[in-house]
Amino acid sequence: MPAATAPLRRLQEDGMAKSGFETIAGCKIKVMRAGAGNPLLFLHGAGGASAWSPFMERLARSFEVIVPEHPGFGDSDAPDWLDAVGDLAYFYLDLIRQFSLADLHLVGTSIGGWIACELAIRDCNALASLTLVAPAGLRLKGVPKADIFMLAPEEYARNLFYNERLAEAAIAHKPSEAELEAQLKNRLTTARLAWAPRLYSPDLHKWLHRISAPTLIAWGEDDRIIPSAYGPLFQSLIPGSRLTTIAQCGHLPHVEKASELADLIGSFCREARP
């Protein structure tokens, strides 16, 4: 299957990936890209996607991996029109059209999973499969999410990971000026999109039945940001979807269990589009 994607301008090496800027719907965003095969679009969560990661690298063995930074995050522009997650759903539908992506494997984590859901309920035509990793977007009464805006940075890190060494490493990391600026910007856009209603859309649950792409839902068993109890709720609302939990893992399986998650996605995608 040809991945008929438009060439990226101003390419630079970013680790193993090519990195450059693209303008979609009047908004300039940073896009990293590597690998060959069917296209796989990865939609990041609240922390952004400023660097190529081992998870992306592993996926790039089997797919052409495309990793945009959302409008309002990192090096991407913050457009005036960005008010809600639904705006990003339309933005990525525009990106899919502009890049002529077809047979696309769409993967989203946390807020990126929410964006992926909003995209898929609008239009599944380009999707070969959908993978939601600990997605935001729904509210399960009585099962609160962590208050990510109230947690101090250290508490936040400890709640993100199951593996304490990863949390301690995140706490010990002293961000550069540029990283700090990106963190502030990411946090601001996360608030803009998800402060109220907190990390969900009151309408999403009504329309998840419209998702016709084969869907995998993956959740860290020890997720303390969005509890894994949300997994069965998503599964019950998305027809034919499959739910997998990942043991000894927190809210960021793509960081904490990078190989395991990448392989899980790889085999699901091959099954969906052999």
Place this chain on the structure above:
Amino acid sequence: MKFFFFHLMPYADLDLDYDQKYNSAWVTLPNSYCDPRKVHALYNRYLDELELADALGFDGVCVNEHHSNAYGLMPVPGVMAGALSRRATNGKIAVLGRALPLLNNPITVAEEYAMLDAITGGRLIAGFVRGIGAEYHSWGVNPAVSHDRFHEAHDLILQAWTQPGPSRFEGKHYHFEYVNCWPRPFQEPHPPIWIPSQGSRETIEWASHPSRKYVYLQTFSPVSALARFMAMYRDCAKSYGYEATADQLGWSVPTYCAETDEIAYREAQPHIDNFLNKFLRMPAEMLLPPGYLSLASMKAVMAAKTAMIGRQTIDSVIEKGMFLCGSPATLREKIARYQEEIGFGNLLATMQFGTLPHELVVKSTQMFAREVMPHFRSQRRVSAA
């Protein structure tokens, strides 16, 4: 110079050991710490103090707005202004809330202020604020749209007061088919508008604009910050082509007056310490949610931690000029010097702070009114140039 008596109405009976279990007196401090019977006594005591200030010749009394906290018990400041309107009958009554972005219907503020202005026969001063960061946690309102909603709510209220109703308002956050404020405000075209702020260029550029010329109030800040922001206001005014006057500038500062500097220090010390380290206590995430400040301001704040984060002492706040404490002679000297250097025309003295008891508030307020304020009454109007 004009003098105002500013009350925060703290829950002074707070169990001060709360901080062994909770990290703030805001947002998440359980309201089981609050005894309504004690609140009954406190409210009536505080209203007595405000009425006393009015009787002693202050130019006005001020109330403010905060939510879900022990620092200030006035979530609905119009209730206090209403209670004062028939008893504090000499000076102005300033409501140094309302936190406009918190409201889904800002017309309620247009109505409330118009009512207060009518009852008092035009003695209302109308404050507009964004609230502090903690409010956005307590009320669940998105801080990322706080600036936008503030400006739009302001425009809506001004329209309600100044355009013949009914009129249509077509904003992004607010849309109304029939803006038609009954009653209209007593003062023409509307009550004076004051903008309390911790200081930001955006706010000052907006407040000083020739179409507004609102009174800018610097709240609880080092005197160096006061000087910087007052100068910024005057510079903005110049760039707009006019000279700002001193009465466009105000300073809100905790104040304690006693027989001697030593007595003032000794009497105030435990209470200002509680104010600083118990009532104001909150972590950075609570005070500065994302979007509450612009990215540029946020970076500046992170570089130099704000007045509200970190432990402070009576010595540090006296030294920084964040607390006026001393004998009448000392206070006269300090206020005269700051006024000469900085050129503000309104001093808002917070004469009850933290756990300061009624007897000391009364003593300090009387002494301040009799031995400090008259010194500034004979002065000619000071221009802010």
